[in-house]
Every structure is written in structure tokens, then in C-alpha cells.
Amino acid sequence: INRPVRLLFLAYADVIEPPTHPLPADFDYQIGIATYFPIVRCYVHRFDASDCSVNERYKGHLLGWAVEPKRHYKGQICIGEYYNVSGYKCLPICFMSTMATDIPYYYSIGARHFHYMHCTTDNMGNKALTNYQMARQLWEPGLDCEALWKDYFTGRYGPAHAQMRQFYENLEKMLCNVSELKYDLARQLERGAADLFPKPHLQYEKTAQQKDDGPDLVEILQSAKRCREIIGGVVKQELPERIRHRVAEDERLFTYGERTVQFYDALCRTYFDVRKSKLTEAREALAEAQELARLLEADTTSTTFSATHATDVNALSASRATGAPKRLAEMIRALETKK
Numbered sequence: 001i002n003r004p005v006r007l008l009f010l011a012y013a014d015v016i017e018p019p020t021h022p023l024p025a026d027f028d029y030q031i032g033i034a035t036y037f038p039i040v041r042c043y044v045h046r047f048d049a050s051d052c053s054v055n056e057r058y059k060g061h062l063l064g065w066a067v068e069p070k071r072h073y074k075g076q077i078c079i080g081e082y083y084n085v086s087g088y089k090c091l092p093i094c095f096m097s098t099m100a101t102d103i104p105y106y107y108s109i110g111a112r113h114f115h116y117m118h119c120t121t122d123n124m125g126n127k128a129l130t131n132y133q134m135a136r137q138l139w140e141p142g143l144d145c146e147a148l149w150k151d152y153f154t155g156r157y158g159p160a161h162a163q164m165r166q167f168y169e170n171l172e173k174m175l176c177n178v179s180e181l182k183y184d185l186a187r188q189l190e191r192g193a194a195d196l197f198p199k200p201h202l203q204y205e206k207t208a209q210q211k212d213d214g215p216d217l218v219e220i221l222q223s224a225k226r227c228r229e230i231i232g233g234v235v236k237q238e239l240p241e242r243i244r245h246r247v248a249e250d251e252r253l254f255t256y257g258e259r260t261v262q263f264y265d266a267l268c269r270t271y272f273d274v275r276k277s278k279l280t281e282a283r284e285a286l287a288e289a290q291e292l293a294r295l296l297e298a299d300t301t302s303t304t305f306s307a308t309h310a311t312d313v314n315a316l317s318a319s320r321a322t323g324a325p326k327r328l329a330e331m332i333r334a335l336e337t338k339k
């Protein structure tokens with residue numbers, strides 16, 4: 001082979017901790033590059049936050065690879081981010097603020113390579129900003145993101161730029177707790193866990209604490225409602241055709257996210273009510289969940305155009321709580337029989 005070869009190896013999952021022994025004396029640092037993958041990291045908090053136990057652990061490992069003076073690995077660092085990790089299934093998550101702080105941080109600790117799993121290649125909606133901002137920040141890690149956003153929103157949305165900026169900011173609040181939603185809550189709903197909210201980052205009602213405090217489900221729903229109000233207003237505006245198309249794409253993808261969180265909420269309320277033997281309320285909440293499941297199942301486009309395991313056949317399957325309505329219907333039937 002007559003060209004430079006680079007071999008990116010993974011610092012990930014069970015091999016995420018930095019080496020505890022010296023590397024071979026002839027380890028080729030030009031070829032071998034460590035890629036640090038903080039899978040299911042928290043996006044409520046910045047990567048270097050001290051008030052997030054999830055990211056704190058990841059930061060400790062990364063510093064062990066990249067900064068610690070006595071570290072064994074002394075080579076290059078690539079960061080593998082997860083803006084669309086498989087479980088997120090192309091949700092319309094906004095990362096604008098987290099990227100604004102995280103990318104300069106990664107650069108400051110010496111990382112010089114960066115990518116993320118799994119880029120969406122079409123039907124991007126608001127995720128176009130993730131791709132654009134990433135490219136611009138990698139080119140210039142000290143970039144003024146405020147200026148970038150001003151230019152982006154004005155150029156993309158013209159007369160609707162101010163409302164759309166608000167929409168994105170609320171969208172970030174709505175879905176920043178996505179790791180908890182998709183990797184914890186969805187699983188608890190699917191298996192009918194006794195405690196649906198075992199972790200402080202995500203509770204049902206609004207809570208506040210010093211550490212590991214994230215938007216709770218009722219706050220997530222409030223942000224979704226605010227996003228709907230804003231984009232509902234923008235859709236009604238007289239806008240140039242190219243801008244109307246962009247807003248329509250954003251609105252379509254937002255609807256996927258909105259229905260997903262509303263589906264989780266209806267399932268939670270059904271579990272709460274059936275466990276308190278409140279039959280009428282449980283039936284009503286289940287009917288809501290079933291209607292949302294029907295709408296999600298009919299959405300076969302929002303979960304496409306990415307790597308195979310970040311996509312899904314439809315938005316219901318992507319929710320990872322497909323079996324919950326059936327489980328709840330059985331719980332309700334059992335309660336009816338008992339009464």
C-alpha cells in the first residue's frame with residue numbers, strides 16, 4: 001500500500017478505561033489513533049460538567065487517555081460523538097448549545113479528529129444545523145457560535161428567523177434528556193417496571209437538585225407544547241416557497257418527536273392509574289396511548305435516511321415501547337376481572 005494508513009481503534013464500552021500498562025515500545029502512533037466513544041452520554045449537561053455523574057465518569061476516562069501526565073497512551077485522539085446513536089432513531093434533537101461548549105472542550109484537551117454516529121443524509125429538518133455547525137466548528141474550534149446561529153437562522157428562515165430560533169431552543173430543552181428517554185424510560189415502559197423513573201436525571205414530575213438534574217417528563221411535554229405553538233404560528237405565515245418547504249420539513253420531523261414523548265406520557269399515566277386501581281382514568285390514558293401508537297406506526301419516513309441501526313420501519317417501532325399498550329390492556333383487564 002503506497003499511501004499513509006490510519007487505524008482508528010476504539011476506547012469504548014468495556015475497553016473505555018485508559019491503558020493501565022505501558023504500550024509496546026514500537027507502538028506506531030502515526031498509524032494507531034484512539035477513538036473515544038462516550039456511548040449514551042448525557043446531553044442535558046455539557047461534557048465537562050461537574051454536576052452530571054454520567055459525563056463526569058466519561059470525562060475522567062477521556063482525561064486518562066488524553067491529558068493525565070502519567071498516562072501510558074500518548075497518541076492522537078478522535079472523538080466519536082453520538083448525535084444520532086442507534087437508540088435515538090433519527091429523532092429531531094437539537095444540539096446547538098451542547099456542541100458550542102463541547103467541541104471547543106474536546107479541542108482544548110488535544111482531540112484533533114471528530115465524527116458522530118449516525119448522520120442523517122436526507123429529510124434532516126432541524127438536524128441540518130447539527131451537521132452544519134459541526135463542520136464549521138471543526139474547521140474553527142474557537143468559532144463564535146452566536147454569530148453562526150444568527151447567520152444560519154436568517155439565511156434558512158428569512159422573515160421567520162426569530163421564531164425559528166426560539167423553536168430550536170425549545171426543541172433542545174424538549175429532547176436533551178434523550179438518553180434517559182430512549183435508553184431508560186422506553187425500556188421500563190416496555191417491561192412494565194415497578195419504578196418507571198429510577199434515575200434522578202429523569203423523573204415524571206418536575207424535580208430540582210444540585211446534581212444530575214434534567215428536564216423531567218412534565219417539563220419535556222411543556223417544551224413540546226411551546227415548540228408546537230411556535231411552529232404552528234410559523235406555518236401560517238406568508239413565506240417564500242423555499243422557506244415554507246424547510247419549515248414543513250422541520251414541522252414533520254418535530255411531530256415525530258412530539259408524538260414520541262406524548263406516547264411515553266400516556267403510557268406512564270396508564271401505569272400510574274392502573275396501579276392505583278383507577279379504572280376509568282387508566283382506560284382513558286390507554287386510549288390516548290393507542291391513538292398515538294397508531295399515528296406513530298403510520299409514520300414510515302421520519303426514521304429513515306441514516307445508518308441501518310439508527311433507522312427503523314416506523315416511528316412506533318422506533319419508540320422501543322411497542323409492547324407497552326398490550327401489556328397495559330392486559331393489566332386493565334385483570335383489574336376489571338378482580339372488580
Ligand SMILES: [Zn+2]
Pocket residue numbers: 042043044045051052053054055201212213214
Ligand atoms: Zn447529565
